[in-house]
């Protein structure tokens with residue numbers, strides 16, 4: 001019985017630490033962007049984080065994605081508005097919109113011409129690879145060498 005109390009107390013301590021960590025994360029002006037966006041009713045929070053649990057992407061890529069989700073990449077908008085640097089806040093490529101993480105990931109007309117298309121094709125390649133694997137169809141060892 002004492003072990004049960006100890007286990008229960010440890011669980012309460014861990015839960016308390018997790019709650020405090022989440023509160024501190026939400027309170028951060030810059031890095032709190034992702035949790036604020038995930039609080040929306042339209043986002044499936046469990047599904048939004050499952051890619052982090054699978055562990056099948058490189059750590060460097062994962063950190064870049066997380067930084068982008070937190071809108072913490074070094075954009076002109078961030079430099080101008082948050083870091084008060086004397087930099088134009090507009091996009092370096094299209095020069096039409098504020099250079100935010102959101103703009104760079106899905107709103108820049110210059111990037112839409114090829115980078116977004118390449119990203120789309122890679123996602124489709126991975127999807128096709130996963131379907132082939134699930135159906136037992138012969139394919140390559142790595143998804144990125146697979147040709148749909």
Ligand SMILES: [Zn+2]
Pocket residue numbers: 091092093094095096097103107108109110
């Ligand atoms: Zn742009």
